[in-house]
Structures are given as C-alpha cells and as structure tokens.
Amino acid sequence: MEKLLSNSQIKIQRVSLEFIRFLIEKVDWNQRLIAINGARGSGKTTLLLQYAKTHLKADGSSLYISLDDLYFMEHSIRELAEEFYLSGGKVLLLDEIHKYPNWSRELKLIYDDFPDLKVIFTSSSILEIYKGESDLSRRAVSYLLPELSFREFIQLETGHVFPSISLDEVLKNHIEIAAQMIEAIQPVALFQRYLKYGAYPFFIEGKETYPEKLRKTVQLILEVDLMAVENMDYETIFKLKKLIRLIATSVPFTPNVSELSQKTGISRPSLLRAFELLDRARIFQVLHKPNSGVGALTKPEKLYLGNSNLSHALGEENVSVGSIRETFFSNQLKVGNTVNLADKGDFLINEKWRFEVGGKNKKSYQIKDLPDSFVVKDDIEIGFKNFIPLWLFGFLY
Template sequence: MEKLLIKSRRKIQAVSDKFHRYLFKQININSQLVSVLGARGVGKTTLLLQLAKQSDKEVLYVALDDLFFTENTLYSLAENFSQIGGELLLLDEVHKYPNWSRELKLIFDDLPNLKVIFTSSSVLDIYKGESDLSRRALNYHLKELSFREYLELYHQIKLPIISLDDITSNHTSLSDDLSGRFKPLKYLSSYYESGIYPYFKNDKYEYYQQLNNTINLILDVDLQSIENIEYSNIAKFKRLLYVLATNVPYTPNISKLADKISINRNALVQALNLLHKAELLHIVYKQNKSISTLTKPDKIWLHNTNLAYAISGESPNVGNLRETFFLQHTSVTHKVTLPLKGDFYIDNKYTFEVGGKNKTQHQIQNLDHAFIVKDNIESGTMNTIPLWLFGLLY
C-alpha cells in the first residue's frame, strides 16, 4: 500500500493542470461510484490525475495492470485504503482486472464512505458485467479532442461551448463574432490531420506511428481482454479497418465485404459493431430503424479524420473529411441518423447537407429545419452554416 501511495502522489504531482477536457467540470466526484469510458488515447488517465490534483480528499490513483494485483485483490486495496482514512479511489483501466464488476459492487455495498472513479475502454459495457452496476455507477464518456479543445490545447485560443440550438438559430452572429477573434480556416486542416488526440508533438510521422500503435493496442489488448476474441479474427478486424479506411463513407454490401475479409455475415456485423464501440468506426442507421446486434449498418465512417490519415497513409477525400468532422462533433450529445433527403438527421428534427462552398440547396428543398453546412467559409447566411462552427459543440 505504501508503495502505491508514493507512486500515486508522484503521478498526481507530475500531471499538468493547464488544460482540462470538457468533462472535467461535469464529473461529480462526490458520487459514490463514477465510470469514465473512452477510447484508448483520448486522455482518461490525465483526466483522473487532474481530478485528483484538484481534490481536497485523501486520494489514491492506481492502474489496474499494476503488479500489486498479482498478489492482492482490488477489494482488499479499497478496504485497506478506507481504513487509513482514504476518501477517493481512482482506478485506471478497470477492464484489465478480472472480476472487476463483482469487486466494485462489493466496494460500493461495503464501503459507503469511499468514493470510486474508474476508467475503462469504450468497448466495455458496464451493464453486462457479472454484477449489476447500472443502478450504482454514474456514467460519463470521454470523446476525442473537439476542434474547440484543439484550439485551446495547441494554440491557446479559448472559445465557449456552443449548443446546437444556438448554432441553428444564431450562427451568423456567432460566426461573425468568433471569426473576428481568430481565423478558423487557418487551423481546420491541421485539426483534420493531427489534432484529435492530445499527444501531437509537431512530427506527423511520429504522431501517425503512435496512433497506429494505439489502434493495434485497442484491437490486440482491449478487445481481447473485454470480448475474448480469437487472434485470427483480430487479424481480420485489422484488414476490415483498412478496407473501410480507403472507402469511407461506405454504404456496406455485407456479403461482398464478408467475402473480401473471409468472415461470415453475422461475424462481420458483430465486428463492425465492436469497431464502432471501440470508437474506430462510426456506424449510422436510417431514421426510425429498429436496431439489433445483427442489424446491417446503413453507412459507415471512420470515427475521426486523423484515423483516415493514419490508417490509409494517403490524403483522404475532402468530402469524407467534412462529413466525418460533422458526425464526430454532433454525435457526442445528439442522436444522428440518416434522413430520406440530405446527409444527416439530428434529434429527429434537423436535416443537414454537408459540402464545400459551392454546395446548393437542391437536396433539402421544401424541408423544415434544414440547413446547408459548408466548408471553407468563415460565416454563413440564412440556412447556410460554416462547418467549423460545429467544432464548438463540446
């Protein structure tokens, strides 16, 4: 225990407190049990350590792959920490610990004065664990850096979060005001290429290498530890990801795609859903469609634009980048489906058609609450909104 406390203090002292993710102020550290899910590489560990740094509680941070757990249980750690006055226990990558859900339930039931915040892969479904945590845990989901966060982290440009309703109602005045403070189009292409994960160090080759390493760890480690997938299928997942990266946005022909990567139909649909949960893909369905685990996706995108550069090794299609950017930002707090007309239908209310500055109104004529979203413009008029403004949604 003493070694863990020393290690924890060192990590907490070392973490930078200059930049906080959008979830930082939302997380209720006074709740007894909190989960923070997210894809590998988005900054969950840093978030935990920053929460610890600003807490006035007696806190312990521990990674669940620590060698301490080869001879000790998570429950015994929590019990001992509580006995010496511990108040806040931060558990990183809980999915790497066997029987995590059972022991977290026991900690919750037996140690009511101990607050616990745990992180895990976005693949993890805490509702499917051996013990029912759905009534116990307060759940949060950390996404990739938004365009707004990228501007603050890498360029020290601080901008407010803007709601979707504000964008649709007041986009002209908002974009005029904000573009007077900075030049959004100056930074957008850099964000597309290397601005979505918080570890870019001005070397794109090194960044893409690290991003590909992250992808491999998601497939080789996270999926394995959570879903227990055979290694031969993991290799097929990697091939599937590359095929999709060079073809997105993709309207899948499941039979042809299954033949291409030598996997049966049901296994392919399950693979697509797992890659979606791992936040490597974005799967979108038609509006009002009933969805099950074996429902064929209607359209597929990569989860963000950086993945397109890293996986394909080529310059992606600009139309793909626009749609991916729009989908990444709107899907964090809104329901996105495919409309009968237009590109995206949000919250069963708004229709959006995404394109370049020469995009016309043709696809959304005579539709209510319909908007054109244009790239390469700083400000719009009427129902034409600049694409970059959606990068401020979170």
C-alpha cells in the same frame, strides 16, 4: 499501502493543469461510483489525475492506481479497497478497469461493503459497464470522454480559449458567433490542421510522428483493449485489421455484408458484432436511418471512420474530401445528440434537424423546401441564412 500512496501522489503532483478536458466540469463528482469511458488516447488517465490534483486533498485520503500495476498480480481490487478504507481512505481512483478480469463483481462488492468510499474508474469505451458479470446499472454513473473537439484543439494549438456553444445557438446565431471568433483566429486554416492531427491530445508530442502513433493506437485498441474485453484470439484480431483496412480505403462505406464476409473471412454474425465493437471503440461510426430497428444483428446503412484523423492515418492516399467533412460532422454531433442518416440530405440530428454537408459551393437542392434544414459548408468563415460554416460545429463541447 505506503508505497502505493507515495506513487499515487507523485503521479498526481506531476500532472499538468495547463489544459483540462471539458468533461471535468460535466461530471457529478459527488456520486459514489463513477465511470469515465473513452477511446485509447483521449486523455482519460490525465483527466483522472487532474481531478485528484484540483479536487482532492493530498493527505493520503485519495489513491490513484492503474489496473496493470504489478500489485494486482497478488492482490484483488477488493483487497486494495479494504486496506485503503481501513487506513482512512475516501476516494479510490482505478485506471483502465478493463484490464482486470472480475472488475464488475468486485466493484459491486466494494460499493456494497464500503458505503463511505467513493470509486472513480476509467475504462475502454469498448467495455459495456452495465453488461458485466454483476449489475452496476443502479450503482455506476457513466460518462464518455470523446476525442478533442475543434474548440479544444484551438486551445491547445493557439492558447485561445472559447466557450462551448449549444447546437441550438449555432443554428440560430451562427453569423454573429462566427464574426466574433474570426477577430481572434483564422478558423479555416486551423480547421484543416485539426482534420489531420487534432483529435487526440498526443499531437502536442510531435505532428510529424502523429500518424504513426495513431496507427499504433489503433493496433493497441485491437490487440490489448479488445482482447481484454472480448477475449478474442489473434486470428480474429488479424481479420479485424483487414476489415478496418477495407473500410478505411473506401469510406463512406455502404456495407455489403456477404461481400465483406468473403473478403475478410469473418462470418456474417461475427461481422455484425465487429461493426458494433469497432463503433464502441470509436474506430468506426456506424449510422442508420431513424426507426430502422437498430440491434446487434442489424446491418449498418453507412460506415465512417471514427474521426477525420483516422481517415488520414489509415486511408492514406484514398482520403476523400467529402468523406472527411461528413466524418467530422458526425463525430462532433454524436457527443450529446442522436445522429441518423436522412432520407433527404446527409444527416438527421435528434430526429428534427436535417443537414446537407459539402464544400463552399454546396447548394440546397435536396433540402430546399424542408423545414429545419441547413446546408453546412466547408472552406467558408461566415455563413448566411441557413448556410453554416462546417468548422463551427466543432464548438459544441
């Protein structure tokens, strides 16, 4: 235990506090069992360590450990929790819980057996924490850490710190908000950079190597995270890689399930399951129209890649500007909102607001006479009336 505590404190003290993701202020850290879910590369480990450094005492009452630690070759999470608790432990931080086979059962036991011990764990967004071997629905509080917003990218790239803005504020006051921001930054130029390399914090390690690192991240999601959660074999993983390549070179994609099944060698039920898994892994965005009876066997009505960076890294020469715009809009709005396809226009948000997304010359023909409708334009700094700059939707979180 002393060795584990020592390694934990070293990791906690070494983590930088120069940039902290928005989620750290949203989590109710008073809960006894907290899950931080998110795609690989989104910064879950850093967030966990930053929370420990800023909120917990460095007196041995907190312990950080990753579930791929060699300790778990001979010990269980339950054993770790008991030893830590008996030595005076208060907060146990478990990183990458999806790499441990009996995670849900043991977390339930820890929760029930040690009522004074708080457990905070991270997991792949693929993992459905409420569908594990043991029911955690009444115990765990779950949060999603998405990719960087455009607002967070600006902070990392330029040092300028802006507050997040609610969707309602954007729709009502976008002219005044944009006017204030362009006094400090050039949003259009920054936005073009964000679309290519701003979605994951590791862009600060080097922009030239970023696309290759992102492709390797996708590979690790498939070969490590997905295999750990779904126990897939390499043949299935290979077929999923083929599916991703097919979608990446033709997004936005309206799936023809029979044709895709033939091209990839994946059966129809497995293909629909793959769409669901890749959506949770944040490699795809699966979209439906409202009230379309969404379920495990429901065919998606449109597919986008998870974010614009994936489009550039995986689609390469086949990147469509229009698709990039729609991908960004859907990706940013999905955090805290319900995103559906619209019968008129492109997107229906929270089953209330309708949006048409396009370039600076985009007109409002499709939604002209509809209430609560807006045109979202790329390549403009300030909008007018119900015409709103696309980049401004990157400030929602």
